[in-house]
Amino acid sequence: MEGIKGIHTGEITNWEELGGEDERIVVVSRDSSSGTFEVFGEIALEGERVTPNALMQASNGAVASAVVDTEGAIGYAGLGYLSEKLKAVKVNGVKPTNATVASGKFPIARTLFMFTDGWPEGLTAKFINFILSAEGQEIVESQVYVPLH
CATH class of the missing domain: 3.40.190.10 (Periplasmic binding protein-like II)
Known part of the structure; x- marks a missing residue:
């Protein structure tokens, strides 16, 4: 460093x-x-x-x-x-x-967040749940971001 x-x-x-x-x-x-x-x-x-x-x-x-x-x-x-x-x-x-x-072992990294105005509902909640799903995380990884799991 x-x-x-x-x-x-x-x-x-x-x-x-x-x-x-x-x-x-x-x-x-x-x-x-x-x-x-x-x-x-x-x-x-x-x-x-x-x-x-x-x-x-x-x-x-x-x-x-x-x-x-x-x-x-x-x-x-x-x-x-x-x-x-x-x-x-x-x-x-x-x-x-x-x-x-x-x-967290690699010291130079940042987390990306999704923010909503209040608790997500409707399509917003569906989208966030999809991103968090195994299929969504496969897309995250395919775009060369670090998946959550």
Whole structure:
């Protein structure tokens, strides 16, 4: 976590400082209107600001593409954006997976909520119950979100 914070705040600017090659680190971040940006700032940066040198992107897909296409780049995006070209970094020795995120072992994650105006009724209740069902959770997982069970 310390290295991630150092990289994203601009304190660490070369991979050599972390035992890697002598190569400039290019920080890729979500833009400040993103909930992902807010949560990453709270958890990983402990409220500090992302370096002003970061390449700010409007979506997780744009972050993933920029990291893949930029030498020395690092960024953050949802598990669904991992690919052969975009690899996850272990944090505190923990690889991000559905299991480690769901258990809370992976330290950089957020929960998504559904809110209603009062106790859900009618179609709203049916929709929420469907999402919580085994079939609904299969869809959640197929969209590469972490299922509840």
